[in-house]
Amino acid sequence: MILHIDMDAFFASIEQAINPRLKGRPLIVGSRGKRLHTVVCAASYEAKALGIDSGMPSKEAFQLCPNLSFVPAQQGRYIWTSEQILGLLKGYGFQVRYASIDEFQMDILDTQNPQTLAQGIQNRIQEAFKITASIGIAKNSLLAKLASKINKPNGRLILTEENLAQILAGIPVEKLCGIGPKTGPFFADLGIKTCLDLYQKSANFLEQILGKNGINLYASLHSNEYFQVQEGDEKPKSIGHSYTLPRASENTGFIRAWIRLLSEMVARRLREQNLVSKTVNLWLNGPEIGNFGAQKTYEQAINDGYEVYHRCLTIMAKTGRKMPKIRALGVTCSNLILAQYSSLFREQKRREELIKAVDKINARHGEDTIYPAVVTLTRKLR
Numbered sequence: 391m392i393l394h395i396d397m398d399a400f401f402a403s404i405e406q407a408i409n410p411r412l413k414g415r416p417l418i419v420g421s422r423g424k425r426l427h428t429v430v431c432a433a434s435y436e437a438k439a440l441g442i443d444s445g446m447p448s449k450e451a452f453q454l455c456p457n458l459s460f461v462p463a464q465q466g467r468y469i470w471t472s473e474q475i476l477g478l479l480k481g482y483g484f485q486v487r488y489a490s491i492d493e494f495q496m497d498i499l500d501t502q503n504p505q506t507l508a509q510g511i512q513n514r515i516q517e518a519f520k521i522t523a524s525i526g527i528a529k530n531s532l533l534a535k536l537a538s539k540i541n542k543p544n545g546r547l548i549l550t551e552e553n554l555a556q557i558l559a560g561i562p563v564e565k566l567c568g569i570g571p572k573t574g575p576f577f578a579d580l581g582i583k584t585c586l587d588l589y590q591k592s593a594n595f596l597e598q599i600l601g602k603n604g605i606n607l608y609a610s611l612h613s614n615e616y617f618q619v620q621e622g623d624e625k626p627k628s629i630g631h632s633y634t635l636p637r638a639s640e641n642t643g644f645i646r647a648w649i650r651l652l653s654e655m656v657a658r659r660l661r662e663q664n665l666v667s668k669t670v671n672l673w674l675n676g677p678e679i680g681n682f683g684a685q686k687t688y689e690q691a692i693n694d695g696y697e698v699y700h701r702c703l704t705i706m707a708k709t710g711r712k713m714p715k716i717r718a719l720g721v722t723c724s725n726l727i728l729a730q731y732s733s734l735f736r737e738q739k740r741r742e743e744l745i746k747a748v749d750k751i752n753a754r755h756g757e758d759t760i761y762p763a764v765v766t767l768t769r770k771l772r
């Protein structure tokens with residue numbers, strides 16, 4: 391069984407937990423100093439109730455709610471909390487992996503009481519961080535993620551062989567992760583309207599209409615999933631993070647900020663494992679570009695988020711001059727080697743020492759004690 395944890399309105403909830411005056415108020419998180427010229431990065435549930443959601447221009451949000459609270463994004467704080475939650479989950483002794491900055495997955499094997507386990511996790515997250523999470527449990531990660539979305543916020547849903555058909559029959563197929571705005575109408579023409587309609591189609595049928603993707607979709611829906619156990623201390627082949635935006639955006643600053651955030655997360659994990667990477671892969675998905683993935687290999691291996699980010703920008707230049715609409719994105723570092731030797735270049739060495747010092751201070755004091763000041767949402771970068 392896979393347990394999928396999705397934090398509720400993550401960034402906004404963290405801000406409300408830190409500042410009690412923001413509790414119960416409609417609130418958006420956006421870029422520093424750009425109240426009216428940014429994109430909503432996160433909205434509290436009180437704001438969501440007014441029709442405000444991530445990806446919406448902040449100007450529009452203020453039109454919907456003139457006394458909306460605005461908080462500049464504190465990305466270091468969100469990454470820190472995300473990592474603390476990951477640590478808390480690892481304490482349960484199961485294999486845990488990141489699904490995105492605010493989503494985690496655990497392979498809970500044949501745990502007897504998944505309901506109790508899920509509730510315990512929700513309680514501990516609530517106690518430790520004063521924020522809520524929704525949990526879905528199912529035989530694979532696709533269904534578990536779907537289940538986590540059904541009873542938000544602070545929801546819990548377990549899909550079993552007994553209740554699966556009944557629940558899937560009530561969920562529109564577009565809710566399923568990976569079904570885009572184009573696929574929805576395409577499915578509707580074939581009479582596939584609910585998740586159950588899709589679930590009941592044969593592998594053959596899905597292959598006929600979607601080719602190889604159809605086979606993969608069938609497998610993702612029906613398989614019993616287990617996380618692969620990593621053997622011994624063997625180093626991973628790649629380290630990556632991805633994120634799906636709540637709606638497509640072509641705001642350059644917003645997209646770049648997400649790439650920077652993902653780059654920082656990947657780089658921090660590289661450093662934790664004492665690895666450096668020569669190859670950076672950027673993956674973008676959007677209505678105009680479909681799936682765009684490209685990688686670039688460099689002579690010099692790195693584990694600095696800023697460098698990873700710049701390599702991503704070089705790759706992104708390949709999509710053309712104008713920023714395409716982006717719905718989901720991912721940064722992955724591969725071609726990993728052990729970071730045994732410090733660079734001989736002086737400048738490089740100074741930067742490495744600086745990063746090491748920052749990691750050390752952050753590890754000791756937690757929070758975003760020290761964090762690159764440029765990680766603010768829409769700052770224009772070179």
Ligand SMILES: [Mg+2]
Nearest residue numbers: 396397398492
């Ligand atoms: Mg979430």
